[in-house]
Amino acid sequence: LAKTTQPISMDSYEGQEVNITCSHNNIATNDYITWYQQFPSQGPRFIIQGYKTKVTNEVASLFIPADRKSSTLSLPRVSLSDTAVYYCLVGDEGNYGQNFVFGPGTRLSVLP
């Protein structure tokens, strides 16, 4: 089982900043935190990954507090095309330490 909790859905308006928080209370010392974006009828696409503190790329920022029990994906100035499902992955608490088990994700709707 994935060991993450995210809001099921969020609404935003174009041009706003969107922050999606993921809880991972049982994150292991060597776990990375990885976020993927998925559009309907397509495979998930890597957005950003971090281990601690803050990571920024051309698409998003990822904020990770010192205790690493949560992380926040920040999407600046969203547009309609950012409407998608966003998944937060950490290492699986079952047999694997690797982060390739998906949790339920957050369905983001961007409104005009």
Next chain:
Amino acid sequence: DTEVTQTPKHLVMGMTNKKSLKCEQHMGHRAMYWYKQKAKKPPELMFVYSYEKLSINESVPSRFSPECPNSSLLNLHLHALQPEDSALYLCASSRDDREGEKLFFGSGTQLSVL
């Protein structure tokens, strides 16, 4: 080339048919994955291949049979499927299966079982 290519994009099959899904990548990745995704649900891990050997089988029914002929190719052989097996089947790859490796996904095969 950063693509994972899946064929066919769509497949309709009867419960007595045998078909195969194909996945190909030329990124030199040594881990490949099969996922199943039902509508409005997250991708569900089925199989993981690491260096062409099956490393993870998530208790998938035997009517799904994976095959990794070489490091670039991954097949999923389907036989005697049930209507509830209708779903989007996604293939992914990563450099290897260690912690922190990011996954590259194909666009999937939309499978309908009649």
